[in-house]
Amino acid sequence: MTRYAAFLRGINVSGQKIIKMERLKEIFESMKVKNVKTYIQSGNVIFDSSESNTETLIKKIESHIKKSLGYEVTVITRTAAEIEKIVEQNPFAKKKLDKDYNLYVTFLSEEPAADLKKSLQLLSDEIATYKITSREVYTLFSRSNAKHPFSNNFVEKKLKVAATTRNWNVVNKIYELGKG
Numbered sequence: 001m002t003r004y005a006a007f008l009r010g011i012n013v014s015g016q017k018i019i020k021m022e023r024l025k026e027i028f029e030s031m032k033v034k035n036v037k038t039y040i041q042s043g044n045v046i047f048d049s050s051e052s053n054t055e056t057l058i059k060k061i062e063s064h065i066k067k068s069l070g071y072e073v074t075v076i077t078r079t080a081a082e083i084e085k086i087v088e089q090n091p092f093a094k095k096k097l098d099k100d101y102n103l104y105v106t107f108l109s110e111e112p113a114a115d116l117k118k119s120l121q122l123l124s125d126e127i128a129t130y131k132i133t134s135r136e137v138y139t140l141f142s143r144s145n146a147k148h149p150f151s152n153n154f155v156e157k158k159l160k161v162a163a164t165t166r167n168w169n170v171v172n173k174i175y176e177l178g179k180g
Contacts, residue, residue, distance in 0.1 A: 001034065001048040003080035005174050006061060007107050008043030008073050009152075009164035017071060019043065027068045031060060037177055043073075044170065046080075046177045074162050076107045080178035087175045090168075091131040092140045099143065103168035106137040106152060112159035120158045137163075 008024075011017045022037040025043060028036045034048040051057040054077055061075045078086070086105060097103055117132045124130050128150040129140040137155055141148075162166040166174075 001050055002052060003035075003046065003048050003178050004057070004077050005080070005083055005178055006043075006045040006047070006165065007076045007078075007164045008022060008045070008065075009076065009162065011043040011073060012041045017069075019069065024069075027064060028061075030068075032066050039173055039177060040170065042166065042170070043164075044166070044174055046174065072145045074109070074164070076109050076162070076164055078107065080175075083171070083175045083178050086133075087138055087172060089133065091138055092129075095140060097168065102141045102143060104139045104141060104165050105168065105171050106135065106139065106163045106165040107154045108159065109162040110159050111135050116159050120155070123158070139165075 006028075008019075008147045011019050021041060024043065025036050025038050028045055028047055032130070035046075049057060051060070057132065058075050058077055061077075065073045065075070067170070082171060090103070092103055095101060095103075111134045117167065120137070121130050127142045127146050127148045131138045131140075137159070139150060139155075142149055152163055157161045159179060
């Protein structure tokens with residue numbers, strides 16, 4: 001069995017695609033995965049599965065959600081080992097996160113083209129600094145009052161892949177829940 005985290009994109013935002021976490025847990029449990037836990041309303045599910053092919057697993061989850069709820073939801077997964085690596089390799093680990101700065105991780109459905117990754121990193125400025133690994137974007141974001149285009153949709157458009165974003169506190173909680 002492999003421990004996974006599933007991140008659902010675009011649920012419970014602005015009254016769209018509302019899913020109660022109890023219902024989401026039931027949906028996952030009906031797929032015969034084990035040890036299902038959900039965390040906050042943004043659609044984070046930790047579970048164990050014997051499926052080792054992540055593409056097959058994602059298709060199964062997305063299909064089951066559509067059948068259960070009647071609408072499509074993009075799902076991005078990472079193994080517990082991958083989440084651990086994401087936490088350990090935080091490129092902003094030395095930056096103090098406080099009232100002035102937030103850190104976000106955008107989980108990408110696949111690795112984007114190198115030129116697209118480079119073009120996003122070149123957009124870094126004093127408000128948003130982007131560091132990209134193969135399938136994650138770390139964004140250090142200033143809480144200043146300046147207007148800035150950073151959002152999940154912004155990252156998706158720039159990198160041309162599906163994505164979902166979580167703040168650093170959520171990523172760390174998923175990491176802790178994934179440990180057991």
